Amino acid sequence: MRFLFLKLLVLITRTLFYLAVFLSPVLSVWLASSVVAYINGPRLLTVFSGILLFPLVPILWDMRGRKRRKELGILTWGDRIVLRTLVLNLAFLFLLLALRPQTLFLALSTRGDWFLDGMQGPQVELARTGLFTLSRGLEGLYLRFHNNPFDQYADTTQVKPQPAPQPQPAGQAGQSKGWPWTEVGLHPAVDNMPPSAETSIASVTQYIASQEKDPMLRVKALHDYVADRIAYDAPNYFAGNYPPQDAEMVFQRRVAVCAGYAKLLEALGQSIGEEIVYVTGDSRNSTSDLEGQSHAWNAAKINRQWYLIDPTWNSGYVDRSTGFTKAYKTDYLFPPPEVRGISHFPEDQAWQLRLQPITRGEFLR
Secondary structure (H helix, E strand, C coil): CHHHHHHHHHHHHHHHHHHHHHHHHHHHHHHHHHHHHHCCCCHHHHHHHHHHHHHHHHHHHHHHCHHHHHHHCCCCHHHHHHHHHHHHHHHHHHHHHHHCHHHHHHHHHHHCCHHHCCCCCHHHHHHHHHHHHHHHHHHHHHHHCCCCHHHHHCCCCCCCCCCCCCCCCCCECCECCCCCCCCCCCCHHHHCCCHHHHCCHHHHHHHHHHHCCCHHHHHHHHHHHHHHHCEECHHHHHHCCCCCCCHHHHHHHCEECHHHHHHHHHHHHHHCCCEEEEEEEEECCCCCCCCCEEEEEEEEEECCEEEEECCCCCCEEEECCCEEEECCCCCCECCCHHHHCCCEEECCHHHHCCCCCCCHHHHHC
16 A cells, blocks of 8 residues: 555656646746737747747757766757756746736737737637636736725625616707716706805815715716816826825815825715715726826716716826826716727726626737
């Protein structure tokens, strides 16, 4: 029995060793070439990065060690190449995972299929799906180093939505009511609000509630107030220094980054019983990096249906040289989840409001 156990142990050990010998260079070549493709390196460099790990560097390494060949006399040339390949690739994998986990995940999630470019067919799509599924194994490591500074303002007891097909409400009395909004400016209650109504969060919401009875247009008015009255804190944004973003502080200062916009809108809703919640995640536009940047926005429950809102992006735009430019719009007021998912990816997939949520890799792609 003991002999059989030892024999089985040897067999398992040898099997694991040969798997490591085979898989480590394959994995290393895939990772290295995908990173080069991710940074838009030339195709020749992409291929060469793989050849370096196997077999070029192991062979050069063996040639350099000729003077010490006597010490390894019991090993054949093939044995030496196998061992050097294993050591080299394991070291490369360890360093890459330790030093560039975020870049690695981004590269595999977006360009891990670079060698399938231009190819089509069911088998190609199956291979592509398999590669991107493998890349998801690194998402946990990516998230470990991908902290959102706006999470600190999130409500941990927040209700979870139940995704359902999101209807787009029809207009009433000739007025656009729902996305996409056409030729619609600030809500009259916000545009004509007297100074006496802006002394507190409660006074603002009471005035809006008295002027607008329709639930959807009332939430739009709350959104309009935040988007119109709050200026983006461009200096602190570019400095990476965020002062407190709680609702009361933002209401008093009238300056905020995305967390402050979202917290104020949440507080305005709570003041009159509207269910508006704070959501965090990543967002990107046409000029941002592929993975985007940390962001915060809102979701609102209207007539038992959840809708997405981003008062920050509807307030204007930011430029490093000119700072914040006020430019009210409604592009990010109640957009369909499939449209919103192009630019916003929530940390909690429930806030995608999709019947079939997408993965982070799909968002990146």
